[in-house]
Amino acid sequence: MRIRVLYFGIVRERLGLREETVELAAGSTVADLTAILSAKHGNLAAGVSALRLAVNLEYVDSDTILRDDDEVAVIPPVSGG
Amino acid sequence: MFSISETPIVLDRLLAQVADPDAGAIATFLGTTRRTNRGRNVLRLEYEAYREMAESELRRIGEEAARRWPICRVAIVHRVGEVPLGQASVAIAVSAPHRAEAIHACHFAIDRLKHVAPIWKKEYFEGGEVWIGSLADCDHGEAQPHDHKD
Numbered sequence: 001m002r003i004r005v006l007y008f009g010i011v012r013e014r015l016g017l018r019e020e021t022v023e024l025a026a027g028s029t030v031a032d033l034t035a036i037l038s039a040k041h042g043n044l045a046a047g048v049s050a051l052r053l054a055v056n057l058e059y060v061d062s063d064t065i066l067r068d069d070d071e072v073a074v075i076p077p078v079s080g081g
Numbered sequence: 082m083f084s085i086s087e088t089p090i091v092l093d094r095l096l097a098q099v100a101d102p103d104a105g106a107i108a109t110f111l112g113t114t115r116r117t118n119r120g121r122n123v124l125r126l127e128y129e130a131y132r133e134m135a136e137s138e139l140r141r142i143g144e145e146a147a148r149r150w151p152i153c154r155v156a157i158v159h160r161v162g163e164v165p166l167g168q169a170s171v172a173i174a175v176s177a178p179h180r181a182e183a184i185h186a187c188h189f190a191i192d193r194l195k196h197v198a199p200i201w202k203k204e205y206f207e208g209g210e211v212w213i214g215s216l217a218d219c220d221h222g223e224a225q226p227h228d229h230k231d
Binding site: 013047079 | 112128129130131133134135137159170171191194195196197198199200201202203212213214215216217
């Protein structure tokens with residue numbers, strides 16, 4: 001299945017990447033995806049205080065199961081206001 | 082009512098959105114960009130948002146406020162891109178039958194926004210730049226997530 005991954009803030013800037021598409025085996029979880037992303041790009045969370053992930057505009061836990069065409073966002077610590 | 086904007090915030094628009102004949106009060110909050118932070122001279126601030134999710138989260142904040150207090154309407158706007166010093170980066174307006182509820186709900190909304198809205202602030206200061214709150218270890222004194230305002 002294909003997952004669209006979006007990057008923001010410090011992570012986007014470090015990777016030099018706003019988004020990419022990742023192929024995953026059916027039944028993969030958010031944790032599986034982050035493992036693949038870290039293998040590909042190095043540890044996304046290195047030096048960052050805490051990363052959250054969102055699937056289809058909602059914050060999720062790492063055991064959430066992904067589905068084809070999901071949009072996953074890698075969310076560094078927010079600082080709006 | 083719940084939006085991310087590239088253009089300067091016009092508070093009158095929010096006031097019009099929350100106007101309600103059942104309201105006896107409108108509370109507003111404006112967050113503005115300050116020229117100093119942690120002893121640094123700030124040159125400029127830039128905001129980035131995950132727009133669709135940010136607007137969805139702002140809407141949820143409004144819904145949560147309406148569950149907690151008897152209020153009429155809520156409007157929240159957050160600006161993105163460069164925000165010149167001294168201008169509003171965020172605005173909240175809450176109307177309610179009575180002032181206490183309007184004020185409490187407005188306070189709740191800005192606090193909640195700072196925790197959940199997928200919006201990021203980058204500070205450019207004399208001698209460097211930093212994504213506010215992003216780094217776990219010491220970087221230009223940014224060891225802790227913190228507010229730029231208040």
